Amino acid sequence: MNRYYYDLHLHSCLSPCGDDDNTPNNLCGMASLLGINILALTDHNTTKNCPAFFTAAKRYGIIPVAGMELTTSEDIHVVCLFEELDDAMRFGDYVETKRYLVKNKPDFFGRQQILDGDDNLLSEEEYLLSNATMISIEEVYSAVKDYRGIAYPAHIDRDANGIIAILGAIPPDTEFRLFELHDGERIEEYSKAYSIPAENFIISSDAHVLTDMREKENYFDLDDEPYSSAKVRKELFRILDRRNSENR
Template sequence: MKYFYDLHIHSDLSPCGNDDMTPNNIVNMSYIKGLNIISVTDHNTTENLPSVSEVCEKMGITSVPGIEVTTKEEVHVLCYFKALNDAMLFGRVIYDSLPDIKNIPSIFGRQNIYNSQDEVTGTLDKLLISASRYSLKEINRMSEEYRGIMIPAHINKKSNGILEILGFMPTDLNIKVVEIFQKEKMDEDLIKNYMVLKNSDAHILTDISEAENSIELDNAEKIYDYLNIFY
């Protein structure tokens, strides 16, 4: 069966996320657009995942717990987990590793935590778009320790893409899956040995993917097998 997905969406918790990127707005827009599987992957935090998961369950959409981590090399990677609790624990380790640079909402944007009714229940003080203290290799290892997988994000982007920053794909990380930004072209020769996800990297509601990128699965829960998360 064909399942439509978007596994790279930012909520209002990411300072670069639009103010209307609340859990209900994200999930309802995904529903309207015909998506079956989504992942909210905020910068260096997972604190909005519980509310997103709750709203997704009500709407019949599968929510993959995720996060977009900035490594100390300034490479963006997506980490996905099967269990929400594993994602939450991993996210707090990442947040704790960020430098003590305070967010200035008037400059960088708000960093709001929401409940499942879209009520603001808190904010995060550290600037979430900072780099963590962990290297690419360390994040790869840590994601496995927390029963997840690391996937290089938007490798066809010049900003924070692994190919732009390192100039190559490290062979010692055993990377099986990569993400490309769906609005930019990609040299097919560079990705022929990888499974490829095409995502929106949406920061505003209208940028969430239409029902255009799909995966053939027996059922939605098989997304974890597809992503090589076998825990």
């Protein structure tokens, strides 16, 4: 059993609001400097930089998690994480069919760069990634589960794109049991207000620039013997699945 510090929500230069310096290698290099062990890439409505991210993570000794920050039809942000890269890519293909195709304006919204594992530019996403999809908040939990992933509302303590800010509360019949907070100091407040077990909060940075990535603080204690990144990732998802199931 060893302690693994995590950040399960950050953006690369593929997200239009992500800084151009947020390349897969820079993200993993910064995580290494900060003492982060497990890192999830969660670009807006796409997983296209996840393959490059996995390559970079291996170079820096980071355990990568493939993910996405999906924007629902209500404009609510939901973190979607996958144990296997292939499942994440298949989910990304599915989300492609649920996007509204509005051409990006790089000078206004920002560039959307798809890179390889050495941070070389492969292409740029033509259509804006940050707008709402056709997937509703009622649909996203089961949609992600269909691709063997885990979904939970992002930054519920924020006004912008948070489930509470948009719906006024967490719906009592919601399927979600895990929730992300941006501010870890507010766990007790939100636990009491919404009857959510403290262990069901995930604290992540939602970093869009390298300087917003955080020093190691939040962690999971994971059984990692015999060690491999796949083993650690599997154990992480086992714990997330358990918390997602036991507290229903």
